[in-house]
Amino acid sequence: MGQLLFYDPILSGNRNISCATCHHHDTFSADGLSLGIGEGGQGIGPKRRVAEGGIVKRVPRNAPGLWNVGATEFTTFFHDGRVSETAVYGTGYDSPAEEWLPQGLPNLLTVQALFPLTAQFEMAGNVGENEVIGAVSDRIDLGWPILAKRVRTIPAYGEALTEAFGLESPEDVRIEHIAIALADFMNSEWRSLDAPYDLWLAGEGALTPAQERGRALFFGKGDCASCHSGPLFTDHDFHAIALPPFGPGRTRRWDPIPRDVGRMAETDDLDDAYRFRTPFLRNVTLTAPYGHNGAYPTLAGIIRHHADPVQGLADWRPEMARLPETPWLAAIDFVIHDDRAEMARVASKLDIAPVGLSDGDIADLVAFMSALEGGQSKYGRLGIPDSVPSGLEVER
Known part of the structure; x- marks a missing residue:
């Protein structure tokens, strides 16, 4: 499920960008650009382009590779460490969501996975374009239930996530389950220690x-x-x-x-x-x-x-x-x-x-x-899916 969700544009506000847009297999989990283009762009990696006037801001920082990000040695995520562990907010984590972070996230990587979804210039879209960015503009956590509903109402996702997490019905699928699936995929897919x-x-x-x-x-x-x-x-x-x-x-x-x-x-x-x-x-x-x-x-x-x-x-x-x-x-x-x-x-x-x-x-x-470049592991394990349950286009 994590592989499919990672490549599915259903998780972006305008249904046109996936996690893989900036972390694609073809560019070894990065995007080959100094500063990427999220919302408003077309194509992947160095071939990504944007129409005249199509964006008002670049993504502010470089998209890092995802190699070994599931390792327990990681104590922070993002270039500035804005996701870390703390007891201050009652969620177990310090993050841009502060006390509004969903409860029950098992590790830092699941927390990290949530925030590109709510970032205006990465995946959420510009104000006025869709219901996700509208909700996020009120409070950062209000966009996640909208995305979770999108996913669970697609039968292939709803049924599989219900079974995987031992839930009673697809109605119980929440953003936490989606974040866990994304994190499990990243942890497994880009584990590289065979250099x-x-x-x-x-x-x-x-x-x-x-x-x-x-x-x-x-x-x-x-x-x-x-x-x-x-x-x-x-x-x-x-x-x-x-x-x-x-x-x-x-x-x-x-x-x-x-x-x-x-x-x-x-x-x-x-x-x-x-x-x-x-x-x-x-x-x-x-x-x-x-x-x-x-x-x-x-x-x-x-x-x-x-x-x-x-x-x-x-x-x-x-x-x-x-x-x-x-x-x-x-x-x-x-x-x-x-x-x-x-x-x-x-x-x-x-x-x-x-x-x-x-x-x-x-x-x-x-x-x-x-000498630190992996062997077969550098190509990942599951790779790029042929299609995703939403029916939206898989970027290649």
Whole structure:
């Protein structure tokens, strides 16, 4: 059921976007864009396009890959960690829904799965277009019952979910059941721990000379493992690395500037300004571009930025961003670069120190990244369904 729901546009306000629009098998669970297009776009991945005037805002952040997101090591979700565990709201979780989050969600991934459905520029649609965004505009949780009713009144979904969850009838299917199905699919589909590096660790394979040099740099002189640690190559923490800002950004609700303050938007702690969650590196070779906003199109580019963040920020150029062409947004896509004070703040907030890396060192680190690319697992397990119970088009 999770696979079908993941690819079914029935979960979007206008019935034209699915979870897979930005996390498709063809693009290895990401979308290949710096900042994606949700509502208003057509096509998947780098081929996604939008009609003239069809959107008023890009999705503010890069769509990350979904590799191993079901791992219990994950303690937060989203680039700013706005989904986490807490006892404050009586639901077990901290989230944009606060005390209105549905009860009984068993893990963080099920919580995360709910929020793209209610995001205006991702799946919910623009105000006035459908009943889901209308309800969400009143309160974030009011759109979920509408989506749950859509799903349970389709017999194939209603009957299967009733059986799967031991319910009395399809009338008992709620958004919690849909979120659990989506999370179970993501957990199973994109579990990848069969890379050459894993075989090397198990004594069943060898790294190439370049990969071995890169491994030594990664855990040594390059200091990469101070943040990209553990089996998933992330410390699950938040760090500021002066990535070049662009796009609409995400900031505090009362902040009119199109910037992205990262973790601070969630915590309201100035110390968290411009800090973003450390990305995991499994299958990182498959999910370009890189950074919380997809600023760098290549691994070599983002590694070079890590080696000298201030210089990287100064050298970065707008043409490096992979953005679907939208001329009516061009005036604001990079307007933040005209704000000298904001650019100085971004440059000054650094949690990493410069590291001297030659071009050869960077090439070796890229080679080591290739050793983290999964084998057969990188294609998923169930793949793309031929059709979905709603009868709506499956994007390919």
